[in-house]
Amino acid sequence: GQNIDQPTEMTATEGAIVQINCTYQTSGFNGLFWYQQHAGEAPTFLSYNVLDGLEEKGRFSSFLSRSKGYSYLLLKELQMKDSASYLCAVAGGSYIPTFGRGTSLIVHP
């Protein structure tokens, strides 16, 4: 089985940087995903890490340490539209992701 843990809620200021952490325990590992989800909408893909290290994609970066069962999503130059839930998901032996409970990020002016 899999166990994924991330903070329930975070707040940050527009223009700032925020780091959302995710820890996991899994039998089998085929990658870690981050998704963004606005209320009532479908999740949208942000990043995928399968090897250790940092993946950068514009204002968003994602880091993975497999030995520590740890990942983070880094959001830079925060904008109001970044207010959303951020979902950490792990693909185990089945390749199909299991999701954490999500972190609700509130960006205020």
Added chain:
Amino acid sequence: EAQVTQNPRYLITVTGKKLTVTCSQNMNHEYMSWYRQDPGLGLRQIYYSMNVEVTDKGDVPEGYKVSRKEKRNFPLILESPSPNQTSLYFCASSSSTDGGTEAFFGQGTRLTVV
């Protein structure tokens, strides 16, 4: 356009009346899955399928059935819905080609059972 299509988007039904939520993808993906999302509980996996005629239980399969007779379709069946199945449901598909590629989600089905 690559997409996952769920129907209906909204459904209100009564306890015990069988219903089916359809899911179809046009990307020739092998993997498909169903999730339900409830406040504070995140996305929980109901069932998944790794190919035609291959289905497996996820974390919360009780009260649900699925079938995968064709690659593109993965319907979710509630034989006798109950109020605790009121939830937001998402279907997703992904490819096995590169292992662990991103899941594409349908728009969601908001189900209310009264």
